[in-house]
Amino acid sequence: MSDLRELYQEVIFDHYRRPRNCGVLPQANRKAEGYNPLCGDRVTLYLLVEDGIVKDVRFEGTGCAIATASASMMTEALKGRTEAEAEALFGRFHDMVTAPPDVPSPGNPALGKLATLSGVREFPARVKCATLAWHTLHAALHDEGGTVSTE
Amino acid sequence: MKPIEPLTIPDPQTLARWRDDFPILRERVHGKPLVYLDNGATTQKPAVVIETERDYYEHTNANVHRGVHLLSQRATEAYEGARARIARFLNAARPEEIVYVRGTTEAINLVAQSDVRPRVKPGDEILISAMEHHSNIVPWQFVCEQTGARLKVVPIDDRGALDIDAYERMLSERTRIVALTHASNALGTINPVARLIDIAHARGVPVLLDGAQAIAHVPVDVRALDCDFYAFSGHKIYGPTGIGVLYAKASRLEAMPPWQGGGDMIRSVTFERTEYNAIPWKFEAGTPNIAGAVALAAALDYVDSIGADVIGAHEAKVLAYATDAMRALPHVRLIGTADEKVGIVSFVHEDVHAHDIGTILDRYGVAIRAGHHCAMPVMQRFGVPATVRASFALYNARDDVDALVAAMAKVQEVFGR
Numbered sequence: 001m002s003d004l005r006e007l008y009q010e011v012i013f014d015h016y017r018r019p020r021n022c023g024v025l026p027q028a029n030r031k032a033e034g035y036n037p038l039c040g041d042r043v044t045l046y047l048l049v050e051d052g053i054v055k056d057v058r059f060e061g062t063g064c065a066i067a068t069a070s071a072s073m074m075t076e077a078l079k080g081r082t083e084a085e086a087e088a089l090f091g092r093f094h095d096m097v098t099a100p101p102d103v104p105s106p107g108n109p110a111l112g113k114l115a116t117l118s119g120v121r122e123f124p125a126r127v128k129c130a131t132l133a134w135h136t137l138h139a140a141l142h143d144e145g146g147t148v149s150t151e
Numbered sequence: 152m153k154p155i156e157p158l159t160i161p162d163p164q165t166l167a168r169w170r171d172d173f174p175i176l177r178e179r180v181h182g183k184p185l186v187y188l189d190n191g192a193t194t195q196k197p198a199v200v201i202e203t204e205r206d207y208y209e210h211t212n213a214n215v216h217r218g219v220h221l222l223s224q225r226a227t228e229a230y231e232g233a234r235a236r237i238a239r240f241l242n243a244a245r246p247e248e249i250v251y252v253r254g255t256t257e258a259i260n261l262v263a264q265s266d267v268r269p270r271v272k273p274g275d276e277i278l279i280s281a282m283e284h285h286s287n288i289v290p291w292q293f294v295c296e297q298t299g300a301r302l303k304v305v306p307i308d309d310r311g312a313l314d315i316d317a318y319e320r321m322l323s324e325r326t327r328i329v330a331l332t333h334a335s336n337a338l339g340t341i342n343p344v345a346r347l348i349d350i351a352h353a354r355g356v357p358v359l360l361d362g363a364q365a366i367a368h369v370p371v372d373v374r375a376l377d378c379d380f381y382a383f384s385g386h387k388i389y390g391p392t393g394i395g396v397l398y399a400k401a402s403r404l405e406a407m408p409p410w411q412g413g414g415d416m417i418r419s420v421t422f423e424r425t426e427y428n429a430i431p432w433k434f435e436a437g438t439p440n441i442a443g444a445v446a447l448a449a450a451l452d453y454v455d456s457i458g459a460d461v462i463g464a465h466e467a468k469v470l471a472y473a474t475d476a477m478r479a480l481p482h483v484r485l486i487g488t489a490d491e492k493v494g495i496v497s498f499v500h501e502d503v504h505a506h507d508i509g510t511i512l513d514r515y516g517v518a519i520r521a522g523h524h525c526a527m528p529v530m531q532r533f534g535v536p537a538t539v540r541a542s543f544a545l546y547n548a549r550d551d552v553d554a555l556v557a558a559m560a561k562v563q564e565v566f567g568r
Binding site: 003004005007008013038039040041042062063064065066067123125126129 | 503504505506507510511514521522523527530536537565566
């Protein structure tokens with residue numbers, strides 16, 4: 001099944017099995033929790049933001065391959081970015097995974113490795129898995145207490 | 152009584168005929184034949200149910216209990232006839248013991264607010280179990296918040312069976328209601344409800360059974376069980392969505408205040424004083440789901456035409472076959488292995504999340520549920536975020552289990568790279 005191959009790319013398995021930046025960040029000054037009530041997945045995101053720049057980021061949680069890989073790749077992509085750049089990246093990522101399946105993928109060099117998650121758009125039920133960490137990022141950047149939900 | 156039919160049926164021809172009764176089973180999904188194993192969420196509908204609903208709208212539709220015109224009389228007869236049919240299906244003493252609701256959830260909320268809330272005091276107890284669906288937890292939490300009552304939860308063992316000793320211990324002189332599932336939606340466990348009801352009644356405590364997962368799979372006789380309340384949803388027993396049933400003993404319904412106010416639930420209204428209608432209508436404010444009620448009666452006719460015992464025996468065989476097949480798979484662990492179960496196989500995979508399994512199975516035409524099944528405390532009890540659940544109905548057979556196993560091999564293939 002080609003669309004399954006498209007969804008579950010090697011890079012995604014790699015990040016699912018060996019998630020990067022996984023764990024607590026003791027010196028974090030921003031933190032948010034994300035929750036997907038559909039599947040019960042949870043993610044906690046820790047950010048160290050100094051002078052408007054994401055200096056460090058880590059995440060903890062349990063999730064499916066898509067949610068875990070997305071969180072892992074997101075943490076890699078965020079380091080060194082300004083808060084505005086991080087938000088803009090969320091916007092581009094969200095556009096990519098929610099684009100109609102019949103439209104050719106626009107291809108966005110700014111997304112880098114994250115583009116491997118573009119196969120999610122063929123699986124509308126999985127968009128929330130892919131965006132869970134990102135919604136949590138948004139909450140952390142805006143310092144919204146409590147738990148952000150995908151619903 | 153069906154004394155002559157042996158429980159070895161269905162033969163392949165009979166099963167093929169049952170399958171033919173359900174038009175949706177001819178659908179293809181992602182280019183594959185549909186293998187529908189999500190019956191715990193909702194069952195598919197036989198043609199006779201679909202036709203009954205259509206026929207109602209084409210030949211009968213009018214409002215009930217109102218008009219003098221012919222259609223209104225026909226609609227009222229069909230609606231009240233369906234009530235009598237449901238009463239017969241459950242072996243209730245009288246049709247008036249059947250209250251139409253939207254589904255199991257609404258039935259439980261009705262009992263919580265109308266029967267239990269007015270008679271509990273701070274420190275009183277409501278007893279449920281650790282295998283309940285959220286719909287048999289949250290309505291009781293409302294009552295606890297409103298009254299100061301306490302929610303007590305009977306534990307379950309590692310196989311997913313209720314701890315009956317703990318149940319006996321936890322039934323106290325403060326217990327005002329026992330609310331238990333007849334069969335667990337996440338684990339499949341069938342509770343020994345007759346015994347549990349006897350124990351509660353010996354202490355004067357009424358019992359509500361959540362029958363959502365049992366109604367289509369286990370013969371239910373409310374008088375033999377002597378339960379005080381029995382709740383179920385039409386769509387779980389081959390009927391439409393949006394129609395459900397609360398069975399309650401007439402004496403309890405008589406004592407309960409109405410729940411919602413409006414048309415049809417009154418006898419007379421002035422601005423000073425309103426007299427309520429008799430049971431069950433005092434609980435049925437507003438225009439009800441008439442077509443749904445009529446089609447639900449058709450679904451019950453359909454089930455009776457096969458026989459609840461025949462269906463149960465067939466599903467038990469499919470369950471046994473599926474249990475062995477899933478146990479034989481590498482990296483798979485079953486969640487819920489009680490001795491008495493309805494046709495539900497819940498499992499987790501060591502390396503693959505339930506949601507990923509659900510996506511891959513779907514691409515091979517196999518529809519299952521992946522998630523917490525609206526039973527998050529059950530997931531916590533077994534230390535998993537989610538499970539994959541295959542749940543069977545009368546039209547499922549070994550072929551469907553084989554398709555599930557073949558699709559699980561594809562999961563292994565995708566994730567084993």
